[in-house]
Amino acid sequence: xxxxxxxxxxxxxxxxxxxxxxxxxxxxxxxxxxxxxxxxxxxxxxxxxxxxxxxxxxxxxxxxxxxxxxxxxxxxxxxxxxxxxxxxxxxxxxxxxxxxxxxxxxxxxxxxxxxxxxxxxxxxxxxxxxxxxxxxxxxxxxxxxxxxxxxxxxxxxxxxxxxxxxxxxxxxxxxxxxxxxxxxxxxxxxxxxxxxxxxxxxxxxxxxxxxxxxxxxxxxxxxxxxxxxxxxxxxxxxxxxxxxxxxxxxxxxxxxxxxxxxxxxxxxxxxxxxxxxxxxxxxxxxxxxxxxxxxxxxxxxxxxxxxxxxxxxxxxxxxxxxxxxxxxxxxxxxxxxxxxxxx
Amino acid sequence: xxxxxxxxxxxxxxxxxxxxxxxxxxxxxxxxxxxxxxxxxxxxxxxxxxxxxxxxxxxxxxxxxxxxxxxxxxxxxxxxxxxxxxxxxxxxxxxxxxxxxxxxxxxxxxxxxxxxxxxxxxxxxxxxxxxxxxxxxxxxxxxxxxxxxxxxxxxxxxxxxxxxxxxxxxxxxxxxxxxxxxxxxxxxxxxxxxxxxxxxxxxxxxxxxxxxxxxxxxxxxx
Numbered sequence: 001x002x003x004x005x006x007x008x009x010x011x012x013x014x015x016x017x018x019x020x021x022x023x024x025x026x027x028x029x030x031x032x033x034x035x036x037x038x039x040x041x042x043x044x045x046x047x048x049x050x051x052x053x054x055x056x057x058x059x060x061x062x063x064x065x066x067x068x069x070x071x072x073x074x075x076x077x078x079x080x081x082x083x084x085x086x087x088x089x090x091x092x093x094x095x096x097x098x099x100x101x102x103x104x105x106x107x108x109x110x111x112x113x114x115x116x117x118x119x120x121x122x123x124x125x126x127x128x129x130x131x132x133x134x135x136x137x138x139x140x141x142x143x144x145x146x147x148x149x150x151x152x153x154x155x156x157x158x159x160x161x162x163x164x165x166x167x168x169x170x171x172x173x174x175x176x177x178x179x180x181x182x183x184x185x186x187x188x189x190x191x192x193x194x195x196x197x198x199x200x201x202x203x204x205x206x207x208x209x210x211x212x213x214x215x216x217x218x219x220x221x222x223x224x225x226x227x228x229x230x231x232x233x234x235x236x237x238x239x240x241x242x243x244x245x246x247x248x249x250x251x252x253x254x255x256x257x258x259x260x261x262x263x264x265x266x267x268x269x270x271x272x273x274x275x276x277x278x279x280x281x282x283x284x285x286x287x288x289x290x291x292x293x294x295x296x297x298x299x300x301x302x303x304x305x306x307x308x309x310x311x312x313x314x315x316x317x318x319x320x321x322x323x324x325x326x327x328x329x330x331x332x333x334x335x336x337x338x339x340x341x342x343x
Numbered sequence: 344x345x346x347x348x349x350x351x352x353x354x355x356x357x358x359x360x361x362x363x364x365x366x367x368x369x370x371x372x373x374x375x376x377x378x379x380x381x382x383x384x385x386x387x388x389x390x391x392x393x394x395x396x397x398x399x400x401x402x403x404x405x406x407x408x409x410x411x412x413x414x415x416x417x418x419x420x421x422x423x424x425x426x427x428x429x430x431x432x433x434x435x436x437x438x439x440x441x442x443x444x445x446x447x448x449x450x451x452x453x454x455x456x457x458x459x460x461x462x463x464x465x466x467x468x469x470x471x472x473x474x475x476x477x478x479x480x481x482x483x484x485x486x487x488x489x490x491x492x493x494x495x496x497x498x499x500x501x502x503x504x505x506x507x508x509x510x511x512x513x514x515x516x517x518x519x520x521x522x523x524x525x526x527x528x529x530x531x532x533x534x535x536x537x538x539x540x541x542x543x544x545x546x547x548x549x550x551x552x553x554x555x556x557x558x559x560x561x562x563x564x565x
Contacts, residue, residue, distance in 0.1 A: 026542040028516035052516060054532065056546030081547075088547070089528075096547055097528035328546075 027051035030331070031290070031306040036266045040293060040302035043282060043337050050306055053323075053330045054096040058083035060325035062120040062131075062164070062274065065316030077316055078120060078128065079325050080104070082181075085116040085134070090330055100141070104181075105134020112183030119164030119220075119274065119312070124171060131162035133181025138162055138173060138201060151201045154209060157192035159199075164274055164312070166220045166229065172250055173201040174210070174229060176217035198231055198244075200251060210252040214242060219275035219285060219312065222246075223296070224340040230258060230283055232272030239271045241285060241294075261288055264300045274312025274325075278337040284322065286310045291324065306331055315339025345387060349375040354389065354404060370410040376402065378481055378522070380435040380444065383557065386463050388444055391415070392431035397450050399432030403463055413465045414457070426468060429455075434482035434492060434522075438505070439553050445471060445490055449478040454492065454503075472507040481522030484553040491533060491548070493520035500535060502548075515544045525552020530559065 031050040035041070059082045067075040076091040078099055089099035105115035115134035123129050128141040129150070136159045137152035150173065152158060161181025166174045178196040182188035198211040198220070211217070211231075219232035229244040229252060239261040245253035262269040270288030277283050281296035290305030291313055310326040315335075319342025324331040346355040346364060352373040355364035368387075376389035387404040400415030414426040430448030437444055437459070444457040444465065456471040477496035484490050488505040498518040502511040519538035526534055530551030535544045551559075 026540075028537070028540065028542060028544050030516060052544070054545050054547060056513060056533070056548060095527040095532045095534075095545055097531070 027053060030308075030329075031304070033333075034266065034290070034303040034305060035301075036303070037295075037299065037301040039295060039299075043278070043293060044302065044304070044333070044335055048333055048335070050304065050324070050331050050333050053090055053332060055329045057081045057088070057325075057328050057330070059114070059311065059327065060088075060330055061118050061311045063312060063314035063316075063323040063325050063330070064120040064122060064128075065314060065323070066122065066128075067126070074317055077314075077323050077330065079312075079314075079323070079330060080117045080120060080130075082114045082116040082118060082133065087117055087120070087128075087130075088330075096330070102134075104130065104132035107134060110183070112181075114161075114181050118162070118181065119175070121165050121167050121173075123167060129165065129167065129173065131165055131175060133161040133163075136161055136181070138165065138175060151199075151205065151207045154193065154197070154199060154207045158190075160191060160193060160196060163218055164220050166222050168222060168246075168250075169226050170250065171203045174220055174222075174252075175199055175201065176214075176220050176231065178216045178218060178234065180234075198252070202250075208251065211244065211255065213255065214238075216271065218271075219273050221275050221277045221283075222340070223277055223281055224279055230275060230277065230285075231255075232275055232285060232287075234271040234273055236269065236271045239269055239287075241272055241275070241283070241287075259283070259285070259292070259294050259298050259300070261292070264292075266300065267292065267303065273310070276313050276315060276322075277340045278315075278335070279319070279340050279342065280337060281340075282337065284313050286312060291322075304333055315342060318342065345379055345381070347376045347379050347389060349377055352376070354379070354387065368404045368408040368410050370402070370412075372400075372412060373402065373410075374400065377433055378435050380437045381554075382437050382441050382459075382463070384441075388413075388435055388437065390432035390435040390446060392433055392449070394431060394450075397431055399429045399448065401429065401432055401435075401444075401446060401457075401465070405463070411464075414468075426457075426465060434479050436482050436484050436490060439484060439486060439488045445482065445484075447479040447482060447492065449480060449495060452476070452478065454479070454482075454490075454507075472503055472509075480520065483523050483525065485525065485548060485550045486553050486556045487550050488553075489550070491523050493523055493535065495519055495521060498539075500533070500546075513546050515546075516540075517542070517544065520544075525555045530555035 061080040063079040073092040085102045087100035087103040104117035117130040119131040138150045139147040195212040216235035218234040241259040242255040243258035244255040273286040275285035283294040306326040308327040319338035344357045353369035356367035374393045389402040392399040415429040430451035433449040434447040447454040454471045457465040458467040460466040480493040480495040482492040490503045517537035517539040
């Protein structure tokens, strides 16, 4: 074996002065884009590639773009690494580092495989809102201070393990509460609520149950007009993404099946995890084999397949770059569309 | 920063704040050198393979630039066995306590652990880990002494415990990882040069890199 390229420097001094930074143009590439419908060409160009930005995570989840004034790249990505109870920051040109630990469990007893935070979002003030498994709450990280609990109970009973959230334009937080963050999951003796709900949390702290018709509600996101709420079911026995009407009073009305992976062609049956919606109403939903791209009418257009399991997505930069938390990797792919809410 | 010049049998030094390499050490008896490891006190160890002969040497370079051949090549009859016999020495690293020098032989697929004595010389050699397939290239320790070894040809980095147990194996998305270092804001990002696609791949690790930690301590003390 010829390893002449292996000549190495021992970097003992002045790395920062050298301007050593993460390679920003030549990231490793994995996976592929499956094209099931020509309409996908308007959302993902034929030469779009999945880039691996960093790896080595246990189970990456909940990517959120944090705009930052004065930042050369306009901001950075935060995401949860659930098993090690951490939120990771990835900054282009710098790399990944621990942003927050503990992120979702502050206890001392062992709390199973997934104690950390899961879904993340920014509120209207730009503060980080977290779904916390171990502390079983929705929290907000205050500027210059600690966390404030926004909700940890419904009707006096502790949540199972808040999983993912969507913040409405009026400030209401809608979130899902399946059992994945409990050490023994559905059989856990710590459970106080015997179903997995979708909840509405208003700014005054009021928590109202909106639905318990989904066996394992998981990913959740609003359509661009905030009058429809999509919720994934991660239960493979009922692999249906549902669309809820948001009523005038701000509560959820009737739901309808929006997409059923068991009836779609080209993909296998399977439940869904995190999802986001673009400005045109297309749904980018993690599901069997990758990120399913589904038209507003419920038609499967394509799939972004990293080749690994994938938990969630989130737009960043100018709104066109889709970040993917895919098992041990943080990846991204450039899209031809923009995430809902990006201007 | 020290740079192994594998063409001209020498090691460059680049002083902080400058970008001009000056010759720090040179020895016509070197085949290459290929890779470097550094101790807390600044002593360098260099691997020095002969690819054609499938042998190799090890060098010590003290802070004054003096070179000493510590091991390798048969003509050094004054050296006791088994230090005489070495394969294609390639990746090289010193443990956090400065008492063990790890050297891999990429053609022979063995990683050796040499005992470093108080004079910085080698006093013993034992097999640390061997593999049946592919090769090795550069390797580095984290602060706990776990050794991350590039598996050249296989396309992975293996994390070995100080007792030689495989703790993890990380796919680097290309078959030819050639070297590794740790950096980033918390020293817990591994950066790997990968030759097949000529790119840098990064992944997260549990503990900071040894060299990164030393750099932090050095700058904290200023």
